[in-house]
Amino acid sequence: MLVKDLVLIAGLLTSASAQAYKEKPYSQEFYDSYSVLKHYGGNGPYSNNPGVGISRDPPSNCEVDQVMLLSRHGERFPDPSNGAAMEAALAKVTGTNKTLTGSLAFVADWEYFVPGESWYAQETWTGPYNGLADLYQRGNNYRNRYGHLWDGASIVPIFSSGYERIINSARAFGQGFLGYNYTESAALNIISESNTQGADSLTPSCYTNADSKCTELTNVMPIFYDTAARLNAENGLNLNVSNIYSLMQMAAFELNARKDSPWIHVFTEDEWYAYGYTQDLQYYHCYGPGSNTTNPVGAVYANATLTLLNQGPKKAGSMFWNFCHDTNITPVLSAMGISVPTKSLPLDQVPVPHQYRSGDLVPMGGHLVLERMTCKATTTYEAGTYVRVVVNEAVIPIDDCQTGPGYSCGLNNYTTRLQEMLPDFATRCQLPAEYPQYLDFFWNYNKTNTLNYQNGPISYQEGFTTV
Template sequence: MLAGSVLSVIAIAATAVNAANLGNPIFQQGQFSQQVYDGYNLLKHFGGNGPYTDGVGHGIDRNPPAQCEVDQVILIHRHGERWPDPSVAEGMIAAYKKILNTNLTLTGSLGFLNSWESFLDTPSLWAEETYSGPYAGLLNGFRRGVDYRARYGHLWNGESIPIFSSGYERIIETARRFGLGFFGYNYTDSAYLNIIPETADQGANSLTPVCYTESSTTTYGLSNFTQFASAASRLNAENKGLNLNASDVYNLMLLAPFELNGRPFSPWTDVFTLDEWVAFGYYNDLGYYYGGGGPGINTSAAIGAVYANATLTLLNQGPSVGKLFFNFCHDTNITPILTALGLFVPDKPMPVNYIKHDSIYKSTNFVPMGGHLVLERLSCNATSEHEAGTYVRTVVNEVVIPREDCQDGPGFSCPLANYTQTLNETLPDFRTACQVPEDYPQYLSFFWDFNQTNALNFQKGPIPYQLGATTWNDQPLGS
């Protein structure tokens, strides 16, 4: 009887195990989620207008390979989240007032406007970085500095190092907040904030170089995509008398990302369907590809070659000339660099009459607010798979982006020698291609010849209204 009882218990236990293996709910949840929501996150469809998001990864560890150590870092960073520029704000306000001027008691998707408070009532803040909400631009810069102190702090020994900012107030403020985050209490004495004017006579010695030759153009418009007109028809049907058009819809959609830049929540996100947001994101991608320093413009690679060539020299000179180079600029100064480096360049031009959903050129993956590009120089020991040596790794928005033409190093990095050869063979000559005037600087030199002063580390006086650039002495042009 005892033996039979034991066998019965074993049989019952085995039955329970078998049942569980067949999906019985008593078993634990699987190790990995089978749901991935990137494509449903509206932040991924805001183009360069909305809060920062990390890029879409490829399964490559963000940390350096075990046998390698980062010995030099070169960062270029867009300003943090901000309010819209005046020209953009005016279009948004015009579309919003078009609704208000009907004096309708709104229902349906726009019903929230009966009590909504606009964030565009203070023109003096337009174009400035936001300072409130979870996506605040000033917080973005500070947080990145804190994160990079944890990641790259081993490269800083307490010596004073330069930070380079292009001459626009929101760029300068991001650089300052980054410095505070990275250096902490030592920021006052350990950083040399250098402000590089955004003026044409800087030539190649600039974070914002320009071409003096004519750029190619490609024509397209909102009418190429039916989603904008369809949204207008839907909203007009909900509230008779609105008479919105596709252009109004686009301007109203802009309210969502810019409101989120300074507030925790925007009801505008719920006004439009996911299909409409996908079209909005793609339309913004086209704006970068064909008009914002992307590979669809004939001059982009030449402009980006300025920074690509200068950083190539730094990488070959190595940490003896500097271990940390922190640079800050606009989104359309980063996109030409990506083009020059051959990153996010589609095999074929982006179509302008339909949405290419699998395009690799998605601006939210490389230039959202606070978007950034990092070049890491790796010093690696030998393993059974790789030789000891120096390698280069590219990181965009915290995602390692391997080069298609060179990824045989540790962690899919590229040997510095191969990286150098590739860029020497592919980078155009900025001076020739862009016809730089002979009396303008012909090379980027501030990495090696920078001001060793901390006089500009903090804001001097009230923040100026941003209608123009800022000079080296932190004063608006013409002041």
């Protein structure tokens, strides 16, 4: 090869076209498994479910004609009880009256992220991960995705359980979805969280004792002893393993209100993995497949939406936007057989990997979507009605029913499957006869805008349940 040819090649390699050649259209880096957001369980900011790689958009031969959302509230401050534990742990760190060094040196210039007692349990509105912006943006995104289901004139019902931050989330979502039309077109329905609601509730409860390992949970992993020893040796502190748990929990909640938390970097990736497992255990054994009361509770929503799906949009309506707590979503997933591991989660060790990741299921703002699709015939699929399950923006195929377009489930098969597997809530949970025996508000709801905005101030109160 001549020298002039080599020069020409060198020039080409530095040209714009050569730079484009070097660019990789598909990244080879997959670091999501190491993101601290996946180790917060239900305490930290929202993140999408990684899913299995199926397109979120409906198949080209299908159109969504009915959608049902069951969403957790947006990012929030901790509850008062958790806040008290965090403040107690902080007191051990800051009460030494000496300059901290090493990984805790930042504490001298750091302030607790909860402005005052009245902020506990409330939704956050500051920082890039704040709850009100999260839910408003989701409403806006869903207007782009499901806006074809609204004719621009009909009243759009929105259902919220009766806790203040959930009501605020429902309102933020509605404003994001409807924009200027929210004032007149939304009809917010606030469903009390009282046990007397029985089955006519977004937050049903069992009236019989649960048979699970929930009462055995301690929130302590063996590695936390090493964590405490490391931080105590570094600055002469007296932290115990419970304090370590509270400080890690605090880091998760701080990110709900601020751009970042320096506490994240105090702990190692191994320690964060263990913390995440403490959260997985709570959801699995207390509000998930590990409890015998979970499926009956989840069956309430699963049965009601099954009826809506079979009635279809013309008879039942095309959109059902519902807002509740994280512990009301995991029972529905369990009852439907979604994300149920084949083995129980052990209490005495941290399995790596394991099949029940609460950070994928119910982070702050976590949500479950049921889509009813009408599909045209192709060479592969018959024309008909199909159902897809979406968890945190990832399509999750049903294990034993995924042969439809986009790995969906035929409505007839979906119906048979749920009818065979869903337990009877009233019988299994010993529902008192004087309480409502079935969910009714999807068909009989308030159609006015009287609750769309807050009418007068809501004084802070722990356990606020109704308006």
